[in-house]
Amino acid sequence: MCWQCENPDKTTDDYLDVLRETIKDHRWAVQFVESDNRPFAYTVGLHEKGLPELMVTGMQAQTAAKLLNVIGGQMVDEGLVLQPAEHIDCGGRHLLEVVEVEHPDVHLKFALSLYGPNVRALQLVWADNAGRWPWDRGWGHGRRRQPVLGIRGPLPT
Helix, strand or coil, rough: CCCCCCCCCCHHHHHHHHHHHHHHHHHHEEEEEECCCCCEEEEEECCHHHHEEEEHHHHHHHHHHHHHHHHHHHHHHCCCCCCCCCCCEEECCCCEEECCCCCHHHHHHHHHHHHHCCEEEEEEEEEECCHHHHHHHHCCECCCCCCCCCCCCCCCC
């Protein structure tokens, strides 16, 4: 259940305070946006470290949070620098391609509320079980969809 549903007497500013505390305690937060067909999740707090926020679409909350926390941790702790069109193999569990989010202001509501309009974001686009991308013919993962929120960069040579 969402925070606002559980706290109907609270305001958006109250929730931003919760996010600030989470970021203070854990270095960043993961915000999940519920939807039957098009859920998405994104980090809040990487911007404050000079990094782009990360997002993923079409994944269940726990899977998305784990993925964003692992990649976010590599960026913060190990200096991982992600580039658009880069492919990442997450231990054979997920194959990802990095896509720069074209309009972070449309989806990263709470990150922009905390940090302003200069927030950048990278989407971690995932391949299906057959290794197909959402832009490939035959991509499919049941009823869930994976909107790609930017234009793919040129593949590295």
